[in-house]
Amino acid sequence: MKTKNYRFLWIAVCVLTLFMNGSSAATPTPPNSNNASASCNRSCGGISIPFPFGIGGKDCYLNGWYEVICNSTTTSESNTTTVPFLSMINREVVNISLPDYKPHGVVHIKGPVTSLGFSSNTTSQGPKKSLPDLNFTGRGSPYFLTDENRLFAVGCSTKALVTDTESEILGCESSCEGTKSIQQVSTSTCDGYKCCQARIPVERPQVLGVNIDATGGEGCKVAFLSSKRYSPSNVTEPEQFHADAYAVVELGWYFDTSNPRFRSPFGCTNLTYHRSYSSGDSCLCEYGYFSKMSYRNCYCSLGFTGNPYLRGGCIDQDDCKEPNVCEEGTCVNMPGGYRCEPKPEIIKPARSLVLQGVLIGLLGLLFLVVGILGLVILIRKRRRVISSRKFFRRNGGLLLKQQLTTTNDGNVEMSRIFSSEELKKATDNFSVKRVLGKGSQGTVYKGMLVDGKIIAVKRSKVVDEDMLENFINEIILLSQINHRNIVKLLGCCLETEVPILVYEYVPNGDMFKRLHDESEDYAMTWEARLRIAIEIAGALSYMHSAASFPIYHRDIKTTNILLDEKYGAKVSDFGTSRSVTIDQTHLTTLVAGTFGYMDPEYFLSSQYTDKSDVYSFGVVLVELITGEKPLSRIRAEEGRGLATHFLEAMKENRVIDIIDIRIKDESNLNQLTAVAKLARKCLSRKGSKRPNMREASSELERIRSSPEDLEAHFENNDEEDQPVEINRE
Numbered sequence: 001m002k003t004k005n006y007r008f009l010w011i012a013v014c015v016l017t018l019f020m021n022g023s024s025a026a027t028p029t030p031p032n033s034n035n036a037s038a039s040c041n042r043s044c045g046g047i048s049i050p051f052p053f054g055i056g057g058k059d060c061y062l063n064g065w066y067e068v069i070c071n072s073t074t075t076s077e078s079n080t081t082t083v084p085f086l087s088m089i090n091r092e093v094v095n096i097s098l099p100d101y102k103p104h105g106v107v108h109i110k111g112p113v114t115s116l117g118f119s120s121n122t123t124s125q126g127p128k129k130s131l132p133d134l135n136f137t138g139r140g141s142p143y144f145l146t147d148e149n150r151l152f153a154v155g156c157s158t159k160a161l162v163t164d165t166e167s168e169i170l171g172c173e174s175s176c177e178g179t180k181s182i183q184q185v186s187t188s189t190c191d192g193y194k195c196c197q198a199r200i201p202v203e204r205p206q207v208l209g210v211n212i213d214a215t216g217g218e219g220c221k222v223a224f225l226s227s228k229r230y231s232p233s234n235v236t237e238p239e240q241f242h243a244d245a246y247a248v249v250e251l252g253w254y255f256d257t258s259n260p261r262f263r264s265p266f267g268c269t270n271l272t273y274h275r276s277y278s279s280g281d282s283c284l285c286e287y288g289y290f291s292k293m294s295y296r297n298c299y300c301s302l303g304f305t306g307n308p309y310l311r312g313g314c315i316d317q318d319d320c321k322e323p324n325v326c327e328e329g330t331c332v333n334m335p336g337g338y339r340c341e342p343k344p345e346i347i348k349p350a351r352s353l354v355l356q357g358v359l360i361g362l363l364g365l366l367f368l369v370v371g372i373l374g375l376v377i378l379i380r381k382r383r384r385v386i387s388s389r390k391f392f393r394r395n396g397g398l399l400l401k402q403q404l405t406t407t408n409d410g411n412v413e414m415s416r417i418f419s420s421e422e423l424k425k426a427t428d429n430f431s432v433k434r435v436l437g438k439g440s441q442g443t444v445y446k447g448m449l450v451d452g453k454i455i456a457v458k459r460s461k462v463v464d465e466d467m468l469e470n471f472i473n474e475i476i477l478l479s480q481i482n483h484r485n486i487v488k489l490l491g492c493c494l495e496t497e498v499p500i501l502v503y504e505y506v507p508n509g510d511m512f513k514r515l516h517d518e519s520e521d522y523a524m525t526w527e528a529r530l531r532i533a534i535e536i537a538g539a540l541s542y543m544h545s546a547a548s549f550p551i552y553h554r555d556i557k558t559t560n561i562l563l564d565e566k567y568g569a570k571v572s573d574f575g576t577s578r579s580v581t582i583d584q585t586h587l588t589t590l591v592a593g594t595f596g597y598m599d600p601e602y603f604l605s606s607q608y609t610d611k612s613d614v615y616s617f618g619v620v621l622v623e624l625i626t627g628e629k630p631l632s633r634i635r636a637e638e639g640r641g642l643a644t645h646f647l648e649a650m651k652e653n654r655v656i657d658i659i660d661i662r663i664k665d666e667s668n669l670n671q672l673t674a675v676a677k678l679a680r681k682c683l684s685r686k687g688s689k690r691p692n693m694r695e696a697s698s699e700l701e702r703i704r705s706s707p708e709d710l711e712a713h714f715e716n717n718d719e720e721d722q723p724v725e726i727n728r729e
Contacts, residue, residue, distance in 0.1 A: 044070035044084040050098055051267075051309050053107075055084075064088055065142055089136060089143065094248055098307065099297040103288055104252035106146070108227065111249035115242045116212045117155075117220040126214055127223075130245035133163070133209030134225070142253045147461070148227040149250055151198040151210065152190060155221030155238045159213040162200065162225075169595040172196035173216075195235050200225065201439075225249050255296045267310040268298050281335060282314040289432045303336035416491035418502055423447065423493055427457055439573070442498075446505065454505040455490060460498045475501065477574050480548045485539040487562060487572040506570050512558035514567075516629060522567060526667035529624040530675065530704055535569035536561060537697035540617060544610045544693045552608060556616035557597045557630075558623055596630025596641050601687050611687030614696065618682025622646045625676055627660030643683050650680050674703045 040060035042049050054060030055068050067087040074080050084093040086109065094108040112131035136143040153160035156176035161169065174196040190197045210223045222238040227250035241247065268283035277286045285298040285308075298308035307313035319338040320331035326340035426447030427434050434445040442460040449455060478489035493500040508514070508522070511532065515524055536556075543551040555573060562570040597619045599612035619630055622642055630642045649658045655676050659667070678699050684690045691699070 041070065044068065044093075045082045047084055047093060047095065049084060049093075050096060050307050051313075053096055063140070065138075065140060068093065088138060088141075089134075091134075092246075098309070099254075099299065103297065104146075104254040105297075107143075107251050107253055108248050109251060110246040111225050112210065113222055113224045113241050113245055113247055114160075114210045114212055115220070115222045115238070116214060117218060118239075118242055127212045129209075133207060134249065135207050136251070137207055142255070143251045144253075145200055145208070145225075146227070146250050146252045147199075147201070149200045149225050150227075150229075151200060151223070151225055152195065152230055152247075153197075153212070153221070153223045154190075154195045154230075154235055154241060156194070156219045157217040158196075158221040158223065159216050160196075160198075160223035161211050161213070162198075163209040163211050164207055169598060170198050170200065172198040190230055190232065190235065194232055195230060197230070267308050267313045269311065282316070283308050289435075301336055416502070418491050418493040418500070420493055420496040420500075422449070423457055423496075423500060423502070425450075426455065430457075430459065454507075456503040456505045458501040458503065460500070477551055481543065481551070483539055483542045485535045485569050485571060486542075487570045503572075506562040506564050506572070508563035508565065508567060510559045511561040511563060511569070514563060515558060515623060515627065524662070526663040526672065528567065529663070530671065530700070532561070532563075532567075532569045533621055533624055533675070534697070534700045534704065536571065536620065537617065537693060537700055539569070539571045540613055541693040541697040544613070550610065552610060553613055553616075554608060555594060555597075556613055556620065557594050558620055561620070596643075599687070600685065609687055610692060611690045614682050614690045614693060615687070617693070617696065618679045618690075619643055621675060621679035621682065625660065625672065625679065626658050627662060628658075646676075647680060647683060650676060671703055675700070678703075 039056065041055045044055060049055055049068050051060075052062035053066045053068050054062075055070050061067050065088050069085045069087050070082050071085055072080050072082050085091065086093060086107070089109075091109040091111075094110060095106075096108075097106040099105045110131070111134060112129045114127045114129050116127045118128075134145075151160060151162055151170060151172060153172055153174050155174060157174075159171065159173040161171040172192070174190070174192055174194055176194055208225065210225060212221055212223050220238040220242070222241045224241065224247040226247040228248055268278075268280060268285055271278040271280045271283065271285060276288065277284065279285070279301070282301050282304045283298055284301050285296060287296055300306055300308050300314035303317060303319065304314040305317045306315045316333075316335050318333050319325060320333045325331045325338060329340040329342045332339050332341055424430065426449055427445045430445055434447065436444045436446050436456060438444070438461075442458050445457045445459065447455045447457045475489065475492055478487075482488075487506060488504045490502045490504060492502065514522065540553065540556070543553065553571065553574065556571075560571065560573040562572050564570055597616040599608075599615040601615075602608050602612045619642065622628075623630065626642070626646065628642055628645075632642075646658065649655055655673060656664075656669070659672060663672075678691075678696060682690055682696060
């Protein structure tokens with residue numbers, strides 16, 4: 001009987017052990033377990049490596065993207081030192097910072113410097129890179145370029161371009177031609193004299209490189225990406241960058257809350273959830289949406305210091321160690337703060353003196369409160385007036401007044417001037433839930449006025465002189481335009497910290513998404529595509545020949561064509577547009593635009609004409625016919641864009657083969673062929689051989705209304721339609 005009892009007890013212990021093991025397996029240890037934190041090295045080469053980054057075993061860092069390798073390197077014949085490298089992207093680390101009340105942390109790395117014209121370079125070899133291109137690709141990559149980075153080019157006749165697999169061209173060109181006095185040379189920015197710079201948008205691809213046009217003449221030249229700021233006053237010669245062989249690039253990093261592993265705070269525990277954040281005694285965590293990424297950031301609460309991503313990482317700081325914390329009395333440290341205890345005083349026993357002191361104190365306090373309230377009201381009113389004037393001047397109000405005075409003899413009318421409080425209420429204080437889209441110039445929010453009218457509110461991203469010029473330019477141009485197929489400007493607000501524009505709300509998004517990500521609620525039939533093409537052509541024809549002054553859009557593409565509630569076309573985004581005088585034939589500008597839509601003639605000459613808009617419109621026509629994107633990975637490997645692919649098919653009479661399969665059966669092939677011939681003329685190599693927008697608009701109307709006579713009215717010259725590719729290398 002005793003043996004059976006022992007056997008039963010042994011079975012019960014085994015079952016309980018298995019149950020406990022199963023329970024522990026169901027709740028895995030957080031990825032930043034502190035079991036091995038004491039053995040983790042938190043510095044390399046004098047650089048601090050805070051968690052979630054780490055050196056050593058897997059318990060020292062969050063995952064492979066945050067692993068840091070400490071390599072040894074020889075600085076001289078007898079000296080060696082250690083330098084930290086990010087393992088996954090193989091880049092040397094300069095500095096790592098935890099998120100500090102902003103959506104992301106920061107890590108500075110050493111990026112490549114592209115050089116040309118030095119003794120080790122030859123014409124046949126082309127530009128030399130000190131390091132490979134920046135590459136942040138990979139599943140779960142937390143890294144991205146911040147908007148602190150710029151493209152810089154140093155040297156004479158230096159044209160630098162950012163190379164990537166996306167569709168947008170970014171570049172700048174510096175020149176040493178002419179002479180400038182010390183007063184004429186900019187001391188704050190590289191404006192093109194000996195050095196130039198270009199902004200890098202946040203929404204960039206994860207593979208980036210920098211190249212130099214080798215046809216720009218002799219001399220030493222360098223180009224690079226960097227988060228530092230350079231100007232002619234602190235840039236001497238290209239040799240200094242060539243010798244360093246690297247430039248400091250700023251990367252942002254974040255925690256992706258879409259991954260279930262990262263939803264709970266790592267170090268912060270026992271937090272109370274409050275809407276978009278959670279907090280505890282020593283830690284605060286914030287949730288949000290930044291640059292198409294959901295994130296979670298944690299910080300140590302006020303009065304605590306340390307690393308919130310480690311358990312117990314936020315430690316109370318002794319505030320009483322600071323000098324003169326309590327001017328009178330004794331300082332007593334408390335968790336997250338301190339208190340001042342008064343020194344013991346001798347209490348007067350006389351009751352009458354106590355009552356007298358209380359009455360005098362209450363009377364004095366009453367006068368003090370009344371005086372302070374009146375002073376606060378006066379100061380707040382004065383500050384609002386001063387701030388409004390300050391922001392009005394800084395946001396280009398004086399420039400806007402000057403432009404409105406000199407445009408059309410001052411007869412330009414603004415629909416409405418909005419107050420900052422009115423727009424805050426309309427957009428729920430510019431909530432991230434109201435964001436319609438983000439671009440290089442700013443963020444667009446959906447709003448609703450008190451009368452129920454839906455609006456689109458565009459707020460500039462940063463206060464920058466270049467951005468303000470585009471902002472004022474967009475107000476001036478849209479104030480002169482009144483066309484049903486152009487987005488209408490309702491008004492603006494200049495009394496806020498960043499300038500704001502208010503547009504009519506266009507509900508159905510842009511044409512690019514509707515064309516390439518077609519949804520079930522609306523089909524892009526051939527009839528709808530032809531109608532949209534006619535509406536775009538009519539809007540551009542109006543801008544070129546019917547507005548007060550001819551206006552060149554300079555960035556015609558399907559992402560800038562919005563669709564209203566009836567899926568009618570609305571041309572938008574006039575930040576880079578320019579108006580010209582009636583007798584002016586072209587604009588000479590730095591090359592800017594979107595690759596795949598850019599006129600090759602403009603790219604080579606830097607002279608933008610109305611025929612450059614016609615070329616971009618021709619690419620839009622080809623998109624509507626083929627249903628293909630201007631750039632694809634397959635064609636990019638073959639060195640061809642959509643325009644080249646289309647022209648080759650037209651030359652070989654294979655237009656039927658490239659028609660979008662979604663419209664091939666239901667479309668009128670005669671109509672479609674006529675539109676294809678018009679697109680071929682718009683894509684002619686020479687701008688003089690292209691039709692103007694008024695002719696293109698009339699031809700499209702004729703094609704839709706006269707199906708019995710669809711022969712294109714333009715002569716065809718195959719020699720002029722040879723494909724021309726813009727070399728991004």
